[in-house]
Amino acid sequence: MLAWAALLPVLVVLGGLFLGISSLRAAWMGLALALGLAAWGGWMGAYALPDAPALQAAALHWLPVVLEVVCIIGGGLALSHLLQASGAQAALADWLRQRAGSGVAAVLLVVHGATPFAESVTGFGIGVTVGIPLLLHFGLSPARAALVGLLGLCTVPWGSMGPGTLIAAQMAGVPVDALGVSSAWLSLPPFIVAGWVAAWLASGPGQRWQALGLASVSAQVLWLAVLLANSLAGTPPAGALGALAVMGFHLAFRPGAWLAWPPLAKPALQAYAIVLGGLLLGRYGLHVGGWRGGAGAVLASPAWWLWMAIGFVLWRTGGHGWRQTARARLARAVQGWGNVALVAVLYIALGLVLSLSGMAARLAQALASLGGGYALLAPFVGALGGFVTGSNTGANAMLADTQARMALQIGAPLLPFMATHNVSAALLLMASPAKVEMAVRLCPLQAAQQRAWVQRMVLLAALPSVLAMATHNAMMLWGG
Secondary structure (H helix, E strand, C coil): CHHHHCCHHHHHHHHHHHCCCCHHHHHHHHHHHHHHHHHHHHHHCCCCCCCHHHHHHHHHHHHHHHHHHHHHHHHHHHHHHHHHHHCHHHHHHHHHHHHHCCCHHHHHHHHHHHHHHHHHHCCCCHHHHHHHHHHHHCCCCHHHHHHHHHHHHHHHHHHHHCHHHHHHHHHHCCCHHHHHHHHHHCCHHHHHHHHHHHHHHHCCHHHHHHHHHHHHHHHHHHHHHHHHHHHHHCCCCHHHHHHHHHHHHHHCCCCCCCCCCCHHHHHHHHHHHHHHHHHHHHHHHHHCCCCCHHHHHHHCCHHHHHHHHHHHHHHHCCCHHHHHHHHHHHHHHHHHHHHHHHHHHHHHHHHHHHHHCCHHHHHHHHHHHHHHHHHHHHHHHHHHHHHHHCCHHHHHHHHHHHHHHHHHHHCCCHHHHHHHHHHHHHHHHHHCHHHHHHHHHCCCHHHHHCHHHHHHHHHHHHHHHHHHHHHHHHHHHHCC
């Protein structure tokens, strides 16, 4: 009874979000219930929060992680708003429209390239706002553009420079780059499915087998590039570097496609170069150059380089009108930052309360009665967290510790088990009601009228990959 009571905070969060309660209120409700149950469990002798010194030690351990996540969230939001205000993002999209041509290759450039790149650098669904206008320009109907735009979120484990993967690694006690590499190994199915659906919708009846072949090649280029980037450069820049490789692959077949950059797009390109180049330099210095201490860790963090890029955009773009627009955009970014960052912190706090109080351990012991059968269930648990929270960060903060404990309970290898959870938590994020609503609102009115179709089709497109994760878990546990 007390063990299953530990599941109530998670159920309250999920149920509240299903009923339409805001993410912030649902997170507060779950955290308050978790604290109440910890107090009740302590009185019953089942579980309780540790003493003050242990709590202080846990707070000091998690404070750098929380600060980094908060700064990444703020940096991603502010950079996106500033690039929109300057017109640089729109100019870059126009350049892509002119160079990408049309047809299946152009659509695959968006679903495997432009959308994952924007989502990897800034996150929070920004990739959808970049991809859907391009897809509409390429001739997709509004509903199909919304669907394909959402499928471009297939690289979410590396979205916003990977804070969700960072939290999952910290919760499970595994190296973040190792979790990133394991997640990359498992990401071929979602990359292929996203490409196949996009190619099928963008091609005519007589061209579909050829289109599916091109989609398979595009997906494999993305998969290999993300895997290689994660292995060599680390988790934070891997999604963006992989997406750049796909864009280069598709544009390489168009002579002169990389020439004649529009002047207004250059601040966006330079800002992205600062983020990626600086991050690669910082991580090289940390892991190879022997940089140590706080300065080395800061220079290897995406948060630092996102804010450096923001400073560059503010310095590079001038004019009185621009300053007024920039202030308005930054005010909106700060408002969004406060809400999104607080939700992320509350989810981390909820996960820590479940872990430190012993509730996650008791719940894992109770679920262990399922034995190895839980290996099949675990990816669906992670996917449900991503679907309801609409956030890989939130799903991992809430569920990763329990999932890690379950892996140990059933004797599954921890790192690959957590990789299936991480990828699964990202998969159904693209089908979350908030993301679907954003996508249809970026399209003409008829897409909103087909919201249910878009929601259903994204779910159908994501579920085969979740099944692939479950199959991987079963083979990992019973095949060896």
